[in-house]
Amino acid sequence: MAPDLHRVLLVGLGQIGLGYDLRLGDDVVYSHARAFSRHADFALAAGVDGDAGQRAQFTGAYGAPAYATLAEALDAQPAIDVLVIAVPTAGHGAVLREVLARCSPRAVLCEKPLADDIGEARAMAALCAERGVALYVNYIRRSDSAVIDVARRIAGGAIAGPLKGVCWYSKGFRHNGSHFFNLLEYWLGPMRDFTVMATGRLWQDHDPEPDLRVQFEGGSVVFMAAREEAFSHYTIELLAANGRLRYEQGGQQVAWQPAVAGALAGYTVLAPQAEMLESGMRCYQLHVTQQLAAALRGAPHVLCSGAEALATLEHMQPIIEQCTRM
Known part of the structure; x- marks a missing residue:
């Protein structure tokens, strides 16, 4: 692995993490795994998933190790540049906190929405800001x-x-x-x-x-x-x-x-x-990865920042509250 590549830790090997394009042709890029494996600026350092079958598929397809827990992954791969959070929404905050307690990646790319709970979303954005970690949310359409x-x-x-x-x-x-x-x-x-x-x-x-x-x-x-x-x-x-x-x-x-x-x-x-x-929706995740590479170079990009994603949830929250009260 070249030392100048951004090392990616992919947490969650479900559909968006791995599965969407695993058995599709090379002309589509729907998953984080395929997108980062295709981009010259990144290297898939490791994956994390509790399912042994998913781990085996990830390692078989991309040749990178996969671990059952975050703790194992961080013990084996302490130098991480990019954290990708692709677990179900309820687990986003826990993954972020566990990783930032051990290391400070340059960037976090989190699946949408940032959190189910607006308080959790605020806490995640605040933690990244406090640690100087760039937070982005994977609203894929903005990179198209x-x-x-x-x-x-x-x-x-x-x-x-x-x-x-x-x-x-x-x-x-x-x-x-x-x-x-x-x-x-x-x-x-x-x-x-x-x-x-x-x-x-x-x-x-x-x-x-x-x-x-x-x-x-x-x-x-x-x-x-x-x-x-x-x-x-x-x-x-x-x-x-x-x-x-x-x-x-x-x-x-x-x-x-x-x-x-x-x-x-x-x-x-x-x-x-x-x-x-x-x-470019047939390669939507690759376009996100291209925008992330630009962001890491300090170049202009159109990724949805953590602050923008939080603002979206803040604006949606009173709508959700009104609908669940009625």
Whole structure:
């Protein structure tokens, strides 16, 4: 292992850590393991998982050791540059505290959401700040080329306000809805107000799925909860003053339709042919890793910082509290 490579400790060898692309072709990069193994700036130092089968698959695929506990991993691999937290959300804080009690990696990349409990999320962000460790949260869509393009167009006025839209999400407002809430804050700025239209059900008995209207700094969006058990449907439609943006199939297709003069005098319509923005969602985790490499070089990047992820949860918290009280 070259000494100048960033050594990565991957804690959690489930789907996002290892499994999503383990048996898929080389043209997709969905997992942390494959992404870090592909990037020239990083080396997979070790994995951690309580499941012996997962550990065996990780070592077999990537040639790196895997340990049953964090303590074993840190005993064997004390010099860690990047900590990746890919365990279930309830365990994020415990992993972070155990690692930072033993060492100070340069960066932590944590799965979303940062925590189930807002107090735990605040404590995690504060601990990283206190220790001088850069904290990032894996909101993957922010590193996608199409999303970055849209952000630039909105900031530059090529997609003109006011903006108004609809977002479909599922699998819980905190768990999956936060992907799109964070994305819309990236595009439209922070939330200013909200109105819950229907509280909906609790996903897995704890995460509400409300229908609501959110007023962001740069526009308003209605969030609608789909039923994941029927089919996955993750899409955003934004109407601008000069056209329509469609973010479909979870971001695999992103299209801009400018407004043009219609055939009838005095009418403005959407252009029949949309401009397709280049999306890299087939390698979404590699793009996150590329952004992390830039951050570690001190170069500009678009990763979601711990502070931004915490702000997203702070803005979502009163919505969640209102839905669970009603």
